[in-house]
Amino acid sequence: MAKVVIVGGGLAGLSAACELLERGCSVTILEKSHNLGGNSSKATTGIAAPGSEVQKAAGIIDKGEDLVAVEPMAKEMIEKGAQDVDWLLNLAGCKDEITLRLTPGHKTVARTVGTKDHFPGAVLTYAVLHQLDGIAKAKPNKLKLVTSATVSKLLTEGSKVVGVEYQAGGTQKEMGIVILATGGFAGDTSPTSFLAQCAPQLLQLPTTSDERTSGDGITLAQPMKAAVKNMNMVSVYPTAAVIPGMENDKFKIVLSDAIVGAGGKLINADGRQFVSELEIAQKRADAMGRSKPPFRIVISEDEAQKVKWLCDFYVSRKVMKKYSNATQLAGDMKILSSTYV
Numbered sequence: 001m002a003k004v005v006i007v008g009g010g011l012a013g014l015s016a017a018c019e020l021l022e023r024g025c026s027v028t029i030l031e032k033s034h035n036l037g038g039n040s041s042k043a044t045t046g047i048a049a050p051g052s053e054v055q056k057a058a059g060i061i062d063k064g065e066d067l068v069a070v071e072p073m074a075k076e077m078i079e080k081g082a083q084d085v086d087w088l089l090n091l092a093g094c095k096d097e098i099t100l101r102l103t104p105g106h107k108t109v110a111r112t113v114g115t116k117d118h119f120p121g122a123v124l125t126y127a128v129l130h131q132l133d134g135i136a137k138a139k140p141n142k143l144k145l146v147t148s149a150t151v152s153k154l155l156t157e158g159s160k161v162v163g164v165e166y167q168a169g170g171t172q173k174e175m176g177i178v179i180l181a182t183g184g185f186a187g188d189t190s191p192t193s194f195l196a197q198c199a200p201q202l203l204q205l206p207t208t209s210d211e212r213t214s215g216d217g218i219t220l221a222q223p224m225k226a227a228v229k230n231m232n233m234v235s236v237y238p239t240a241a242v243i244p245g246m247e248n249d250k251f252k253i254v255l256s257d258a259i260v261g262a263g264g265k266l267i268n269a270d271g272r273q274f275v276s277e278l279e280i281a282q283k284r285a286d287a288m289g290r291s292k293p294p295f296r297i298v299i300s301e302d303e304a305q306k307v308k309w310l311c312d313f314y315v316s317r318k319v320m321k322k323y324s325n326a327t328q329l330a331g332d333m334k335i336l337s338s339t340y341v
Helices: 011-022 053-057 072-092 120-138 194-198 216-224 257-261 281-290 301-316 326-333
Strands: 003-007 026-030 098-101 112-115 143-146 150-157 160-167 171-175 177-180 265-267 296-298
Touching: 003 011, 003 160, 003 171, 003 216, 011 026, 011 072, 011 120, 053 072, 053 098, 072 120, 112 120, 112 257, 120 143, 150 171, 150 216, 160 177, 177 216, 257 301
Parallel strands: 003 026, 003 177, 026 143
Antiparallel strands: 098 112, 150 160, 160 171, 265 296
């Protein structure tokens, strides 16, 4: 029976643990924060993959022909991503809560698998976590979930990685095959960060990642001569909420693509649309760089009903406001209502 150590307790690490347990392995998950779930638990839109069972059930034939893949790994995700989405939905057991959405980057077809009334990241992640928590309590010899555990180095015998050393109330060791599932690095904007090294032009921007997203897996793997590539290819997400009183805060909350997928329009300070809301994130971000801030997403009341739970959340955080008509909005923006397009 193989013993496996997974570094990182987000959805990637949790999914890996489920697959390994199905194959008879014993698993230890080490997560540096107080809670499992990671950035995935905050996802507001869903997971997109062409050819999923959800699409087929809706009568949609989707071969992903509008997607372009240069990198072999991206091609793999396009061709086999649906299998993973189907596996995850079956594992989470939440098919009754699932819906399809049209979202940016997938403007030709409803491809994104979201949830009807709740944050999809939370629904999927915590459904998986609930199952794993049950296994950990019933069979502690098969699964250990360790939080507040910061892995400090990989342990080796010769050229082979055989375990990890971590800090959790002192220095401890966990031996076994190691899987690194620590996520990205956009949450660390310090002068010595990977972002500073690989994409310094983005350091002045706020981030929708949190401070946990610091590239720990890369830091651990590089001394083992692990190869890295495309570290400069950091995607800029175009729409994040500016919370009143926290305008200068480095960490922002995402304004979900589900809003524009439901019919929301992205407008500039003059009240004009300047880019298709269904373009990929980078094209929208580039267009915003050429246009006039501040920017708003405007959605009609009828369209907002499609994502009411999400709009209610944004209203509660004071980043979304309801107007009686376009004239009232124009007055707030200090523009003529006739210029609003």
